Amino acid sequence: xxxxxxEMRLVVTAPDYEAALAFYRDxxxxxxxxxxSSPGGRVTILDAxxxxxxxxxxxxxxxxxxxxxxxxxxxxxxxxxxxPDAEAATDRLVAGGAEVIARPVETPWRSxxxxxNGPAGLQLTLFEELDPAG
Numbered sequence: 555x556x557x558x559x560x561e562m563r564l565v566v567t568a569p570d571y572e573a574a575l576a577f578y579r580d581x582x583x584x585x586x587x588x589x590x591s592s593p594g595g596r597v598t599i600l601d602a603x604x605x606x607x608x609x610x611x612x613x614x615x616x617x618x619x620x621x622x623x624x625x626x627x628x629x630x631x632x633x634x635x636x637x638p639d640a641e642a643a644t645d646r647l648v649a650g651g652a653e654v655i656a657r658p659v660e661t662p663w664r665s666x667x668x669x670x671n672g673p674a675g676l677q678l679t680l681f682e683e684l685d686p687a688g
Contacts, residue, residue, distance in 0.1 A: 561636035563599075563606045565679070567628070571596070571611035578607060590663070592617040608634070622667045622679065623656040632677045640666040640682035652678065660684065 568574035575598055578584050584600035584607060591597075595614025600607045610618070619626045637643040640658040647670055648654055655669040658680070666682040 559635045559637060561606070563608050563634040563636070563679075564602075565608040565610060565615075565632045565634050567612055567615040567630045567632075568609045569612060571609060574609050578609065621661050622659060622669050627655055627669065628677050632679060633672075634679040634681055637680050637682055640668050640680050643680045643682075644668040644670065647672070647678070647680070658682070
């Protein structure tokens with residue numbers, strides 16, 4: 555049974571998106587892996603080696619919450635983990651003490667995403683890529 559985490563993303567909502575992007579991308583030197591937009595918002599995924607730092611402005615963060623949960627629920631930090639099976643992983647984490655905010659839903663960007671409250675006050679997204687590369 556392959557139930558391990560495949561990727562961890564630290565998702566940070568940056569009120570001053572341009573300054574945060576310039577610092578992490580240009581000053582710290584984290585290369586861009588992808589740039590995406592939503593109605594009125596944008597996000598840049600930066601390469602952090604074996605993890606990614608995803609910077610979103612407030613409109614994009616609100617859009618993702620609306621897609622995944624139906625309302626704005628996340629604070630300025632949310633931890634996202636790529637898993638091979640979002641349904642099974644959600645059930646496993648709930649059994650381990652996490653609280654479901656929203657069961658897995660298919661997103662417009664073709665992933666199956668769930669939202670949970672985890673230990674230590676962390677809000678978590680579990681995501682399963684529905685169109686895996688390869």
